[in-house]
Amino acid sequence: MSVAALIVAAGRGSRVGQGIPKQYRPLQGRPVLARTLAAFVAHPRIGKTIVVIHPDDRDLYEATLSALPDASSTVLPCVHGGKTRQDSVRSGLEALVDVAPDIVLIHDAARPFAGPDLIDRAIQAAERWGSAVPGTPVTDTIKVVGERSQVMSTPDRSELRAVQTPQAFRFPLLLEAHRRAAAANLPTFTDDGALIERAGLPVHVFEGDPGNIKLTHPADFAEAERRMKGETMTYVTRLGTGFDVHAFGDGDHVWLGGVSVPHDRGIVAHSDGDVILHALTDAILGALADGDIGTHFPPSDPQWRGASSDRFLAYAVALVRKRGGIVDHLDATLLCERPKLGPHRDVMRQRIAEIAGLRVDQVSLKATTTEKLGFTGRSEGIAAQAAATIRLPEDNS
Structure with a gap:
């Protein structure tokens, strides 16, 4: 036949x-x-x-x-x-x-x-x-x-x-x-x-x-x-953390998790001020022991003025893969009184997964208020903390 x-x-x-x-x-x-x-x-x-x-x-x-x-x-x-x-x-x-x-x-x-x-x-x-x-x-x-x-x-x-x-x-x-x-x-x-x-x-x-x-x-x-x-690779697991904060300013939206969220304030920042993506980027760079977001994208450099933060996260993930590593999980917590994360959580998780080349179940997003305490409690600004779990080949660790 x-x-x-x-x-x-x-x-x-x-x-x-x-x-x-x-x-x-x-x-x-x-x-x-x-x-x-x-x-x-x-x-x-x-x-x-x-x-x-x-x-x-x-x-x-x-x-x-x-x-x-x-x-x-x-x-x-x-x-x-x-x-x-x-x-x-x-x-x-x-x-x-x-x-x-x-x-x-x-x-x-x-x-x-x-x-x-x-x-x-x-x-x-x-x-x-x-x-x-x-x-x-x-x-x-x-x-x-x-x-x-x-x-x-x-x-x-x-x-x-x-x-x-x-x-x-x-x-x-x-x-x-x-x-x-x-x-x-x-x-x-x-x-x-x-x-x-x-x-x-x-x-x-x-x-x-x-x-x-x-x-x-x-x-x-x-x-x-x-x-x-023909190799059998042994990995070492690493955990990195990140934190970012930005003040509110004039505007009608904020960028969070790669998504434009309507709000009665804007963000004061050199780039688009996406605290979730910034914190995640720093978490990955921390797991790599490779500086922070300011090291790779200095705010003094005019080319990053107004830049979309998905570029920063994609860059950090690419560094992991360049070293033969694997990003296992990303987890972020938003700290603010407003805007509320809930209505946008699923689309943000999907967007972060797309940027990082992960499955959605490898991305976690949470939110909390600070009980009216501090600058976030007074609605003066917004913050996010994050953790990233990666694996690197042991001989590169």
Whole structure:
């Protein structure tokens, strides 16, 4: 049977942090996508490979492809993806119609460790069953949680599998399922196996590979780098604290946690005066033992006048990662009488997570008054204190 591979590379990869999309980020000197592509181009059973990219990434893709001189004869012209992964896969399938492979493998660009044995198993599973996905046993206990964080049920984990890619299908079957889903305006599915299930067709699970990780968060990249070096890294955990204060002045809003909050006062500051982001920045720099925010962004420097404080936090996080470290948790407490944190807490946590390239559950925000005591109690100013937990390679500590 003829086999084609479809690599989905149209995502933005926001959870890994700011910068270029994760599939183009270097991994031991080569873009992640180049490593992913190489695995499929080199496999003897795969005749053609097509990559679905974001329209804005054409130059990045061309540069990646130029690093794979052996790919020119087997990699088809790329196609542009859509708003969802499902849209992108359908675009790639439509572009394969003229090739008409018997089997198509759908693979995430951010999984660069798919080995030849896993690809073999995927092809064999599709030949045998028509629709198949790789899965690995779930080792943690899984809870189904309701609206109020209440546990609704605990599935038997022996029946659960964590599903990966490449997922393998008879090409006509998957193409028809995608076309019908689009025509019926069905909701978006998180993977192609789920779409086939929705069509009422059986999907089988074959043995996956625990090493076939998806690069989603910054820590995944750090682990992938160590893995490719053949290293087992030992970390030391560090805790840093930060504190910042600014006086109120004229204005109609304050910046807090990267969010503009309406208020009857403004902030007197050289930058935008975001005490939460300033305190978090100092906490990370403290954990690194690398000075404070004034050391790196002196208020005497006019280039930081009115600067957005998300730049400061992103810079501090980048210093951690430059040293091969990982930011585990950020925690901040706002001290003021007003404005109230509660109505804005969730959007602030989300914004801080985006700036730092973390999950939202790695960001904590709290607030307290000072019982009318001191400058915050008299509403003369606003303050924040913060803590950051990071891990650094022990040999860099």
